[in-house]
Amino acid sequence: MKDRQPEEEFDLRARAEFSLAYDVDGIPTRLFRRTPVLARRGVQLAAAMLLAVGAAAGTFLAWRPPELVRGAIEDEYYERTLRGSFIDTPTLLTHMGLGEHGPVPGHAQLMRPCEIDHRLAYHLTTFLDKGGLVTVFAFDPPVALEEGSGTWRGVYWQVVRSRGDGRPLILISEKKQALVVAHTVFARIPA
Amino acid sequence: MFASSEARYNQWVRDHYRFLFRSAWALTGSRAMAEDVVQDCFTNAWKCRDQLREPALARAWLFQIMRRSIFRHLPPCQIALDEDEEDTRAAPESGIDDRLDVVRGLGRIAPIHREVLVLHYFDDMPTAQIAEALEIAPGTVLSRLARARQALKAAVTSPPAPREEAERSSNVTALKRV
Numbered sequence: 001m002k003d004r005q006p007e008e009e010f011d012l013r014a015r016a017e018f019s020l021a022y023d024v025d026g027i028p029t030r031l032f033r034r035t036p037v038l039a040r041r042g043v044q045l046a047a048a049m050l051l052a053v054g055a056a057a058g059t060f061l062a063w064r065p066p067e068l069v070r071g072a073i074e075d076e077y078y079e080r081t082l083r084g085s086f087i088d089t090p091t092l093l094t095h096m097g098l099g100e101h102g103p104v105p106g107h108a109q110l111m112r113p114c115e116i117d118h119r120l121a122y123h124l125t126t127f128l129d130k131g132g133l134v135t136v137f138a139f140d141p142p143v144a145l146e147e148g149s150g151t152w153r154g155v156y157w158q159v160v161r162s163r164g165d166g167r168p169l170i171l172i173s174e175k176k177q178a179l180v181v182a183h184t185v186f187a188r189i190p191a
Numbered sequence: 192m193f194a195s196s197e198a199r200y201n202q203w204v205r206d207h208y209r210f211l212f213r214s215a216w217a218l219t220g221s222r223a224m225a226e227d228v229v230q231d232c233f234t235n236a237w238k239c240r241d242q243l244r245e246p247a248l249a250r251a252w253l254f255q256i257m258r259r260s261i262f263r264h265l266p267p268c269q270i271a272l273d274e275d276e277e278d279t280r281a282a283p284e285s286g287i288d289d290r291l292d293v294v295r296g297l298g299r300i301a302p303i304h305r306e307v308l309v310l311h312y313f314d315d316m317p318t319a320q321i322a323e324a325l326e327i328a329p330g331t332v333l334s335r336l337a338r339a340r341q342a343l344k345a346a347v348t349s350p351p352a353p354r355e356e357a358e359r360s361s362n363v364t365a366l367k368r369v
Binding site for chain 1: 337
């Protein structure tokens with residue numbers, strides 16, 4: 001304390017008397033702040049974000065097609081430019097549920113066996129009049145797939161029951177109209 | 192972020208409550224009023240917690256808030272800013288031994304002197320921090336402190352005013368009547 005006058009006996013006495021006179025007990029607990037964890041803004045914000053992320057993830061998962069359909073869409077994408085017949089027509093038509101001796105619907109572009117998610121599948125890409133290009137997949141042995149439809153990665157998809165034994169077929173096309181026409185050709189007509 | 196603010200605030204309460212409460216008690220002359228003032232002070236400190244830029248000045252900053260709170264609690268006639276004006280309040284109203292003349296003397300000097308002495312004697316606060324707490328220049332702190340000590344010495348050595356003596360003997364409230 002260079003800047004102040006030196007302490008005298010009076011100052012020491014003053015300090016001692018003040019210390020005695022103004023004695024303080026403990027600190028009142030009401031002065032402390034204890035915000036409940038759930039009332040904190042950060043926690044509320046995190047919970048809200050978690051909820052939003054959960055809802056978004058739920059929506060995304062609900063919107064996403066089944067794994068086999070995604071595999072079929074991927075296969076269709078990679079074989080889109082492929083043309084030719086790599087399988088005999090009766091075998092393909094049998095698995096498509098169209099009968100062994102019938103004609104291939106539309107103008108066939110690609111017929112071949114392939115593997116989707118480690119399962120044997122029959123791939124038919126054909127051009128349907130008044131519809132357009134459509135790709136049909138049938139699995140051997142038949143797989144358990146619920147009927148449904150939607151869009152995924154810019155293509156329309158639909159799961160239908162075949163006309164023959166009612167096995168699931170996956171229809172894929174870039175045009176919705178093609179699926180409508182394909183449905184009338186490949187799907188079982190309800191009784 | 193909120194949790195860290197809360198922890199910092201609670202640390203202020205732990206570190207500065209005793210000093211603030213003793214100061215408020217000495218400045219208002221009333222323990223009950225000091226409790227209100229300190230509570231008010233911490234409430235305001237929480238509201239303005241982001242305004243404290245220098246953590247080392249927390250005590251001076253809190254004192255500043257508390258001082259303003261005292262201004263709000265005390266009637267205007269008791270907030271004398273004139274150095275020549277003397278306060279005729281008695282010392283803290285309860286539990287104080289009659290021998291504590293310095294304490295009684297503190298109650299008789301001007302509030303402007305009282306607050307600088309409180310900071311000096313209660314906390315030994317550095318001049319720069321006293322200046323921050325009282326919102327005055329450091330040079331003013333030194334001159335005011337010197338005058339305040341003289342005033343306190345004079346108040347201790349001089350006999351109490353007859354009116355003050357009468358108030359004390361009749362157990363009249365320590366606060367000056369408006």
